[in-house]
Amino acid sequence: MSNTNRFVYVAAAIAAINGALFGYDTGIISGALLYIKKDFALSNFLQELVVSGVLVGAVLGAAVGGKLADRLGRRRLIFITAGVFVVGAVGMGFSPGVWWLIGFRFLAGVGIGIASIVGPLYISETAPPKIRGSVVSFNQLAITSGILIAYLVGYALSFSGGWRWMLGLGAVPALALGIGMLFMPESPRWLVAHGEEEEARDVLERIDDSIDHNEVIESIRDAIRQESGGSSELLKAWLRPALIVGISLAVFQQITGVNTVIYYAPTIFHATGFGGSASILGTVGVGIVNVLLTVAAILLVDRVGRRPLLLVGLAGMVLSLGILGLAFLLPALSGIVGWIAIGSLAMYIAFFAVGLGPVFWLLISEIYPLEVRGAAMSVASVGNWASNLLVSLTFLSLVGAIGRPFTFWLYAVVGVASLVFVYLLVPETKGRSLEDIQNLWSKRAGEKGDL
Numbered sequence: 001m002s003n004t005n006r007f008v009y010v011a012a013a014i015a016a017i018n019g020a021l022f023g024y025d026t027g028i029i030s031g032a033l034l035y036i037k038k039d040f041a042l043s044n045f046l047q048e049l050v051v052s053g054v055l056v057g058a059v060l061g062a063a064v065g066g067k068l069a070d071r072l073g074r075r076r077l078i079f080i081t082a083g084v085f086v087v088g089a090v091g092m093g094f095s096p097g098v099w100w101l102i103g104f105r106f107l108a109g110v111g112i113g114i115a116s117i118v119g120p121l122y123i124s125e126t127a128p129p130k131i132r133g134s135v136v137s138f139n140q141l142a143i144t145s146g147i148l149i150a151y152l153v154g155y156a157l158s159f160s161g162g163w164r165w166m167l168g169l170g171a172v173p174a175l176a177l178g179i180g181m182l183f184m185p186e187s188p189r190w191l192v193a194h195g196e197e198e199e200a201r202d203v204l205e206r207i208d209d210s211i212d213h214n215e216v217i218e219s220i221r222d223a224i225r226q227e228s229g230g231s232s233e234l235l236k237a238w239l240r241p242a243l244i245v246g247i248s249l250a251v252f253q254q255i256t257g258v259n260t261v262i263y264y265a266p267t268i269f270h271a272t273g274f275g276g277s278a279s280i281l282g283t284v285g286v287g288i289v290n291v292l293l294t295v296a297a298i299l300l301v302d303r304v305g306r307r308p309l310l311l312v313g314l315a316g317m318v319l320s321l322g323i324l325g326l327a328f329l330l331p332a333l334s335g336i337v338g339w340i341a342i343g344s345l346a347m348y349i350a351f352f353a354v355g356l357g358p359v360f361w362l363l364i365s366e367i368y369p370l371e372v373r374g375a376a377m378s379v380a381s382v383g384n385w386a387s388n389l390l391v392s393l394t395f396l397s398l399v400g401a402i403g404r405p406f407t408f409w410l411y412a413v414v415g416v417a418s419l420v421f422v423y424l425l426v427p428e429t430k431g432r433s434l435e436d437i438q439n440l441w442s443k444r445a446g447e448k449g450d451l
Helices: 004-017 017-041 044-072 075-094 099-126 131-135 138-158 161-170 171-182 189-191 195-207 213-226 230-235 236-257 258-271 276-301 306-329 337-354 358-364 370-402 403-424 434-448
Strands: none
Touching: 004 017, 004 075, 004 099, 004 131, 004 138, 004 171, 004 195, 017 044, 017 075, 017 138, 017 161, 017 171, 017 276, 044 075, 044 099, 044 131, 044 138, 044 276, 044 370, 075 161, 075 213, 075 337, 099 230, 099 236, 099 370, 131 138, 131 161, 131 276, 138 276, 138 358, 161 213, 161 276, 171 337, 189 195, 189 213, 189 370, 195 337, 213 434, 230 370, 236 258, 236 358, 236 403, 236 434, 258 276, 258 370, 276 337, 276 358, 306 358, 306 403, 337 358, 358 370
16 A cells, blocks of 8 residues: 555544444434433433434534535534534433433534534545545445444443443544544645645645646636635536435435434334343344445445445345335244344345445535535535434334334335436446536536536
């Protein structure tokens, strides 16, 4: 590995701790909820509020994260986000009542919403085109690793019911992120956009010393000149297809039901007859599959492309949801329904991890022009977190209203719609520079007369 590539991977790994925090704070509640509901005597509605408090905060964080990233810089915002995570995690661990807990989960959610934008954004802008897909996917690997670590911590502490430790330990990776970013540079594209070209040239030298840095800086300048309208450019006809792709993938990623697995997997297993610790242990198995298939996606995304992974992943998710619904429908399977649930959930998360999970975050960091990239990622991320909130707030209620089989089959129908959308409208971005991708949308608009 060359020194330049080593720098890119180190920078990506540190920035991806954002994703680990994202994964840990969203995943840890699945195990903690079994004990929080006992300590605070929570109804189904209050359980949904505890889970969803972090998501309300994430919607707000995603809404402001893009503008803050454009104004403050990617590196500085990551550092600030680490501080938000620390306060949120410590506050959750010491919460004296359920409303304090919901409040601190809201604060942690603000950090998660910002992290979901600025982590992939920073990585995509410090990675060369030939390895950008795999490097940006580090963020998704970090998310899945954070979820797995949360499951393992939840299992280790399940015997004591130590939910406060489960939530409070999220402060540890947040501190690591803050310290790590002290040694990282700003994104070269942000530096050029703010007139700091000499510093940008130094960063580009560290990224890849074999390219013509003056040519790269000039191409960034050209992109900025073309998009001098700022955030208002989002409303222009030529960029509308990119906005539709980002928002639609954001919504589809959530309303296909993935966070029913992340948040409620132990609850699902518990409903099939497993005990508390066994339910969390089953979830650990699902988490391991999540990590392993995310590694596979990282190895494949720059070889086979984004579209094939999305199409195969969505098809597998639809099949898995169909099996899961069937497992809960047939009384004859009641004796083994728990094992069928574990197998189908593992299959579902495997296909999600190889397709819609990492590829969505990669695509929204690639498909938008520099001057509106932060704002456009905010719009997509708000859609993602709002959809996440909707699914999390309605899952237990939906199960109560129509039953588990039809709930999972409803998610499967949405998966079919997602598959059709990707086939018809999502472009391939493998191997293209960020500036080339911008020109792709301009060219398409020019052919249709929408410029």
